[in-house]
Amino acid sequence: MKMELALYQALIAINVPEPKAEAVIQALESDLQISLATKSDVALLRAELSQLEVKLTIRMGVMLSAAVGILIAAMKFIH
Numbered sequence: 001m002k003m004e005l006a007l008y009q010a011l012i013a014i015n016v017p018e019p020k021a022e023a024v025i026q027a028l029e030s031d032l033q034i035s036l037a038t039k040s041d042v043a044l045l046r047a048e049l050s051q052l053e054v055k056l057t058i059r060m061g062v063m064l065s066a067a068v069g070i071l072i073a074a075m076k077f078i079h
Contacts, residue, residue: 004029 004025011021037045 007028008021008025011024012018016024
């Protein structure tokens with residue numbers, strides 16, 4: 001609220017008409033409400049990242065074990 005008041009006073013000080021100054025403030029408020037993340041947004045994102053981390057770990061383990069299996073099979077085939 002402090003920022004909006006300061007911006008409003010600055011716009012009025014440079015002779016911006018009052019309706020236009022209020023329109024700028026309202027546009028700024030609506031834009032900030034849309035683009036800022038809340039604590040619940042961050043918590044949800046962390047939960048999703050945690051799930052993705054588990055999936056990635058499992059995939060990497062499968063790929064590593066497959067690579068080791070292929071390497072062992074190749075070594076047995078060569079000898």
